[in-house]
Each structure stands twice: as structure tokens, then as C-alpha cells.
Amino acid sequence: MIIGTAGHIDHGKTTLVKALTGVDADRLPEEKARGITIELGYAFLDVPGLTGTAARIGFIDVPGHERFVHTMLAGATGIDLALLLVAADDGVMPQTREHLAVLCLLGLTRGVIAITKCDRVDAARVDAVRLDIAALLAGTAFAESPVVAVSATTGAGLTELKALLFAAAREDADRIAPPSAFRLAVDRVFTLSGSGTVVTGSVHRGTVRIGDELILLPSPVERRVRVRSLHAQNQSADLSMAGERCALALAGIAREDIARGQWLCAPDAANSTDRLDAELTLWREEERPLRSGTSVHVHLGACDVMATVAVLDAPNGTHSLIPGETGRVQLVLHKPVGAWHGDRVVLRDASASRTMAGGRVLSTDAPVRYRRTPQRIAMLDAWSLPTPEARLAGLLAASPTGIDLTLWSRAEGRSGGVPGAAECPDGTLFGQDAASAWALGPAHRQGLDIQVLDKLAAFHGQHPDELGPDTTRLRRLVAPRLAEALWRALLAQQIASGVLSQRGAQVFRPEHGVRLSAVDERIAQKLMPALEAGAFDPPWVRDLVASARESEVQLRMVMGRLAQRGDLHQVVKDLYYPTRTMSRLAQLARAIARRDGEIKAAAFRDATGLGRKRAIQVLEYFDRVGLLRRVQESHRLRPDTELFTETEPEIA
Numbered sequence: 017m018i019i020g021t022a023g024h025i026d027h028g029k030t031t032l033v034k035a036l037t038g039v040d041a042d043r044l045p046e047e048k049a050r051g052i053t054i055e056l057g058y059a060f061l062d063v064p065g066l067t068g069t070a071a072r073i074g075f076i077d078v079p080g081h082e083r084f085v086h087t088m089l090a091g092a093t094g095i096d097l098a099l100l101l102v103a104a105d106d107g108v109m110p111q112t113r114e115h116l117a118v119l120c121l122l123g124l125t126r127g128v129i130a131i132t133k134c135d136r137v138d139a140a141r142v143d144a145v146r147l148d149i150a151a152l153l154a155g156t157a158f159a160e161s162p163v164v165a166v167s168a169t170t171g172a173g174l175t176e177l178k179a180l181l182f183a184a185a186r187e188d189a190d191r192i193a194p195p196s197a198f199r200l201a202v203d204r205v206f207t208l209s210g211s212g213t214v215v216t217g218s219v220h221r222g223t224v225r226i227g228d229e230l231i232l233l234p235s236p237v238e239r240r241v242r243v244r245s246l247h248a249q250n251q252s253a254d255l256s257m258a259g260e261r262c263a264l265a266l267a268g269i270a271r272e273d274i275a276r277g278q279w280l281c282a283p284d285a286a287n288s289t290d291r292l293d294a295e296l297t298l299w300r301e302e303e304r305p306l307r308s309g310t311s312v313h314v315h316l317g318a319c320d321v322m323a324t325v326a327v328l329d330a331p332n333g334t335h336s337l338i339p340g341e342t343g344r345v346q347l348v349l350h351k352p353v354g355a356w357h358g359d360r361v362v363l364r365d366a367s368a369s370r371t372m373a374g375g376r377v378l379s380t381d382a383p384v385r386y387r388r389t390p391q392r393i394a395m396l397d398a399w400s401l402p403t404p405e406a407r408l409a410g411l412l413a414a415s416p417t418g419i420d421l422t423l424w425s426r427a428e429g430r431s432g433g434v435p436g437a438a439e440c441p442d443g444t445l446f447g448q449d450a451a452s453a454w455a456l457g458p459a460h461r462q463g464l465d466i467q468v469l470d471k472l473a474a475f476h477g478q479h480p481d482e483l484g485p486d487t488t489r490l491r492r493l494v495a496p497r498l499a500e501a502l503w504r505a506l507l508a509q510q511i512a513s514g515v516l517s518q519r520g521a522q523v524f525r526p527e528h529g530v531r532l533s534a535v536d537e538r539i540a541q542k543l544m545p546a547l548e549a550g551a552f553d554p555p556w557v558r559d560l561v562a563s564a565r566e567s568e569v570q571l572r573m574v575m576g577r578l579a580q581r582g583d584l585h586q587v588v589k590d591l592y593y594p595t596r597t598m599s600r601l602a603q604l605a606r607a608i609a610r611r612d613g614e615i616k617a618a619a620f621r622d623a624t625g626l627g628r629k630r631a632i633q634v635l636e637y638f639d640r641v642g643l644l645r646r647v648q649e650s651h652r653l654r655p656d657t658e659l660f661t662e663t664e665p666e667i668a
Contacts, residue, residue, distance in 0.1 A: 017188040017259055018218055019181065020076045020095035022088070022119055024109035027101045028132035028168060030057065033077050035168035036178065037061045041077035056087060056203055058216075058261060060250045061178075063185045072249040073185050074261035075099075076218075089362055090203050090276060090318040092118055094218025096259055097184050098127040100158070104137045104165070108148050114371050116152065117299050121374020122360045125157040128164065128180050135167040155300075188259060197285035197431040198222035198230070199356070200262060201317035202278045211245065211265040215274060217318065220359075221429050222282060223257040224264070230280045232269065233354035234288040241268040241280070277319030279354035284433070287426040290352045291382040293328065293396055294361055296375035297342040305336040306345075306373055311366040314347055316359055316377070322350040322366075328388055328396070342375070344396055346382050355380045356429045357399065357407075380427045381420075391416070404428055409441055412457030417497045418445075422452040445509070447501030454499045456506075464506055467494045469515065469525065476528045482641075483582035484524030486659045489642035519582050520595075521658040530581045532574070539566055539574045540583075547584070547594050552601065552624050557590040587637045601634055602643055602660030609653040616650045 021029040034040050041057025057077035065071075076095060078088040092098075098119045102112055119127065131145050142165050153159045162180055166173030204216040224230070226246060232239040247263040248256035256262040264280065281287075298306050306325060314323045327335045330343035337343045347361070355377050362374040378399040386392060391414065398410025407428075411419050421434040434453045437444065443458030456464075471493045475485055485493070491503050498506075507523065510516040517526045532540060542564045547554045557575065561568045575592055578584040584592040593601075604623045608615045621631035635651050638644040643659045644651040 022115035023101035024111040027103040089315040196221035197282040203318040234352035300340040307336040418456035447505040449501040486521040614650040
């Protein structure tokens with residue numbers, strides 16, 4: 017268990033920690049000279065009756081001076097219990113109030129209050145301070161916290177205080193932490209002879225062992241390090257876990273490449289962002305509303321970064337939060353931070369002179385645009401749910417384009433990979449690509465199943481002489497924002513069930529497919545060789561009528577059926593190209609696009625040997641079917657098309 021001190025400057029935090037542990041947490045010469053705490057200090061106390069690292073309480077001694085609240089915040093974010101000190105002679109002071117605000121805004125609910133320096137005052141004064149403390153804590157999570165009067169000088173009250181702390185530690189030892197990936201907030205870095213680079217911090221989640229590979233966040237490039245050795249709760253150990261102070265000796269990184277405010281985490285949980293959505297409470301004693309556009313200091317983990325606030329939804333219906341109100345905001349950070357769902361954040365004003373608000377991270381994948389739409393608010397509602405299972409189900413219900421399970425798992429700090437079918441609602445659709453696993457909720461999947469069939473029916477009605485659109489063109493018609501992996505999975509299941517048919521890259525409804533009669537097959541055997549022999553300049557229908565010696569009506573009917581089956585492509589009226597020839601023309605167009613970045617009619621004419629008019633007709637056909645896109649006087653290859661994907665020739 018980790019206990020953090022809090023309270024006004026010179027109220028005896030360091031002195032009390034020394035009286036409890038025998039360790040002077042002030043280690044800097046300047047701290048000794050000035051008699052005040054400037055940096056975070058650490059001490060440890062053994063708990064009778066417990067074994068292992070659970071048998072040791074870690075203390076984080078924080079500065080009390082108002083100039084060092086940012087340092088206090090760096091130490092306070094990882095604590096399990098707050099030890100709030102109020103000096104009997106001074107009583108409640110400004111930093112008492114601000115430190116209490118920090119503790120409340122960090123979501124801490126467990127605390128012990130120590131009235132220090134009781135040897136300097138009489139009993140009546142101690143009773144008066146008790147009443148002041150009760151008034152201060154009223155309405156907070158610490159209202160029922162035990163209050164102990166102590167003196168570090170005489171030892172009065174220390175036995176009672178230790179008993180309270182030991183009881184809390186034993187309660188912590190019985191708790192079973194949910195499985196999570198390892199995360200440590202770095203609050204100190206130094207070099208130790210024989211060990212190299214050493215970092216210390218509070219373990220927020222998970223466990224770490226000697227030999228583990230970790231990732232440093234945030235970092236411009238991926239930085240992986242290996243744990244050479246570790247200390248947990250100031251003892252050499254093979255393993256450290258959540259709720260412990262931990263020191264890691266690292267291989268693979270220099271002292272100057274890591275700093276306070278960064279994180280070390282398991283590779284599966286690597287998650288950094290420069291924009292996050294959070295649920296915030298504006299402190300009840302703040303004097304003015306928190307408005308969109310306000311510049312603030314954001315404290316998260318051990319880091320301090322500037323950000324701009326955008327209020328997303330406030331109970332009062334405006335783009336501002338009033339004191340005591342809780343709402344959701346987006347924090348646009350000036351630089352990336354490591355962040356995960358549920359992490360506590362504290363906001364201070366731009367001049368870092370007062371603590372304003374605090375709350376928890378909801379989403380680390382916050383959008384730049386459309387951040388206040390009903391759909392986005394519904395997703396934030398899902399992120400606000402109490403359990404990972406509920407959040408996942410809520411997000412699947414709220415997102416019509418599916419969710420990235422890999423990103424979700426990282427944001428949750430999850431260990432053990434992405435969730436499978438057993439953890440998702442029945443009927444969830446799953447997809448996989450090189451980078452991520454994806455999921456689409458059952459209601460949205462059913463809606464897309466219907467849309468696919470409806471769009472195909474409309475396409476067949478508008479283009480009766482075409483077999484069907486390619487899969488990418490159909491995706492643009494049905495669900496252009498759906499992840500490609502989910503789209504492929506959706507079509508694969510529809511094809512497997514017989515609802516759809518596919519030929520090459522083209523998909524169609526089974527009833528749209530055409531079967532040729534024996535007479536049709538006989539005529540087709542005359543037509544296809546003549547069309548293929550024509551290469552890039554096949555004969556027109558009138559020429560085929562003469563050479564095939566068939567009636568024009570019958571011949572046109574057969575050619576229409578061949579086009580509907582996907583064997584022919586009608587570029588313009590009465591001019592059909594076989595699929596094999598169209599593939600060769602398409603690959604020439606792709607080759608020109610690779611070389612020039614665009615396809616101009618003149619370049620396509622030269623590559624194919626066609627006349628300018630015919631070259632333009634072919635390019636316009638490619639525009640119609642979705643291979644190309646017209647941009648002013650040229651054509652651009654659509655990057656996501658699967659039409660005519662065969663071996664591609666090169667253009668000299």
C-alpha cells in the first residue's frame with residue numbers, strides 16, 4: 017500500500033513520516049538548509065503480521081509550499097490512502113484546502129487525518145481544530161475519516177495512528193486486483209553505479225518481473241527497455257505489483273532519455289494521445305465557471321502538460337461548467353501523454369496558482385471533429401459505464417462503424433489480448449487486418465445486411481447489363497466509413513450463407529446471375545473469339561452481326577446476358593469488351609498512374625495505341641464502374657478499388 021502525505025507547509029509532514037518510519041524523507045541539501053520539502057521523499061514502514069511486499073507500507077512525502085503543488089500532484093496520483101496533516105497551532109491553512117481539493121479531485125476516498133504538534137497547544141485548542149477539520153471535510157469523501165491527535169516530538173498518538181495505517185494495509189492485502197497490463201508512472205530518474213539507469217514510481221496497474229520488456233511513453237519513436245533488476249517497497253525483489261513503490265534498473269536507455277512524467281508499460285498497453293475526453297468536476301470553491309477555450313495545466317500520472325478545454329456536455333446546457341458541477345470535456349493537449357481509461361486528472365489554472373477541477377479519463381481516442389454529436393455523446397455514455405464488459409457492449413451498441421478492439425484493449429490497459437466472442441454480445445461481427453482486430457455490434461450488423469441487399473437491388477435495376485459492383489464500390493454505396501476488415505467479414509458471411517454471389521471482385525444477388533441456354537452458348541462461342549481477337553479495338557455489334565450470321569435481336573440479347581454475367585463490359589452503346597481485355601487496359605491505366613500520379617487521355621492513348629476518342633471512352637467507363645475518378649482534365653486511380661486486379665504491365 018502507498019500512503020501520501022498532504023497538508024500546508026510546516027505542518028510536520030516530513031517530521032511525522034520520520035517519527036513513524038525512522039527515515040528522513042528530505043534528501044536534498046537545499047531541503048536540509050531551508051527546512052522545507054521541495055522534492056518528493058520516500059520512506060517505508062513494516063506491517064506486523066504480513067509477509068512479502070504487502071508487509072511494507074510506502075510513504076510519499078510531498079511538499080506543502082504552494083509553489084510546489086505540481087510536485088505534490090506528481091506524487092499523489094498513485095496513492096491508496098491520504099494522510100492529511102493539520103498543525104494544532106496553525107489550524108486549517110490555504111494549502112490544507114488546496115491539498116484536500118487535490119485529494120478529492122483525484123477520486124481518493126480513504127484517508128486518515130493527523131492533528132500534529134499537539135505538544136505545543138492545550139486540549140481546548142486541539143478540540144477547536146477538530147471542529148474546523150470536521151467543517152472542512154463536510155460533504156467530501158473524507159467526512160468520516162478518523163482524526164488522530166499526534167506529536168512527533170513526544171510520541172503521543174503515534175501508536176493509535178500506526179494502528180489505523182496497519183489496519184488499512186491489511187485490508188489492502190486482502191484485495192484481489194483485476195488482471196491488467198503493467199503501468200508505472202515515472203517520478204524520479206537517476207544513475208546508480210553498477211545498475212545504470214534507474215527509475216522509480218508508483219505501480220498503477222499490473223505486475224512487472226526481472227527480464228520483462230517495457231515501452232516508454234510518450235516517445236517520438238518506440239523505445240523499448242528491459243528490466244535488469246527491481247526493488248519493490250524498498251526491498252530487492254523479483255516482482256512488483258500495483259499499489260507498490262517500485263525502482264527499476266533498465267537496460268537499453270540512457271539517463272537523459274527518460275524523465276518524470278513519462279510511463280513505463282507493458283507493450284500490449286502502449287497508449288499515448290494528445291487529445292482525450294474526460295469527466296470533470298469543477299471544484300466547489302472555484303470562483304468562476306470553466307469555459308470552452310480555457311487554457312489549463314493538466315496533471316496526469318506524474319506529468320504536467322498545458323491544454324485547452326472544450327466543454328462537451330454540461331448539466332446546465334451551456335459550454336461551461338459551474339462550481340460543483342460535473343460534466344464531460346475534451347482536453348486538447350499541447351504535447352502527447354500516456355493515458356488510459358479511468359486515469360485521474362487534475363486541472364490547475366494557466367498560471368499554476370490554483371487547483372480548479374479534476375476527474376477521470378473516459379476516451380483516449382478523442383475525435384477532432386464531430387465531438388458533440390449525439391453519436392459521440394452516446395459513446396462517452398458507454399465509456400462512463402462501471403465495468404469493461406459494460407463499456408465494450410455499450411460502445412458496440414453506440415458505434416455504427418464498429419470499434420477497434422486493439423485500441424480499446426490498450427485504452428483499458430488490458431492484459432491478455434483483445435476480447436473474443438465470449439466477451440461480446442451474441443451476433444457481433446469480427447474482422448481482422450494487419451494492425452487491429454475489429455468488432456461491429458449485432459444491431460448495426462443486421463442493419464448493414466439489409467442495406468447491402470437493398471443497394472445491390474437498386475444497382476441491378478439501374479445497371480441491368482452489369483453483373484454487379486466490385487466490393488469496394490459497394491462499400492462506398494453502403495458503409496464508406498466502415499473498417500475494411502469488417503466490410504470483408506460482412507461480405508464473406510453473406511456469400512457463405514448464399515445471400516450474395518461473387519465473381520472475381522464483383523458481387524451480385526444470386527437471382528441476378530444469368531444462365532445461358534444452349535442456343536446462347538452457341539452464339540457466345542462465335543462472339544467471344546471475335547471480340548478477343550479485336551484486342552483493344554473490338555468489333556461493333558453491327559460488324560458482329562455480319563460475321564456471326566445471326567439475327568441482330570438474338571445477338572444483342574446474348575451479348576446483354578454475357579455482360580450481365582460479367583463476361584463482357586459495354587463501354588459505349590454497341591461496343592463490348594471481354595473481361596480479359598478490360599483487365600489489360602485497366603493494368604495499363606494503373607501503370608500510368610504509378611508513373612505520372614494521374615492518367616491523362618493522351619498518355620492512355622499512347623500506351624494503348626487507341627485513337628483519342630476511344631481512349632476517352634474507355635477512361636470514362638473506368639470512371640463509371642469505380643476504377644478511376646475524374647479530376648478536372650485527368651483521371652485518378654481510386655486507391656481502394658479491387659476491380660481488374662491482375663498482373664500489371666510496366667509502362668516505359
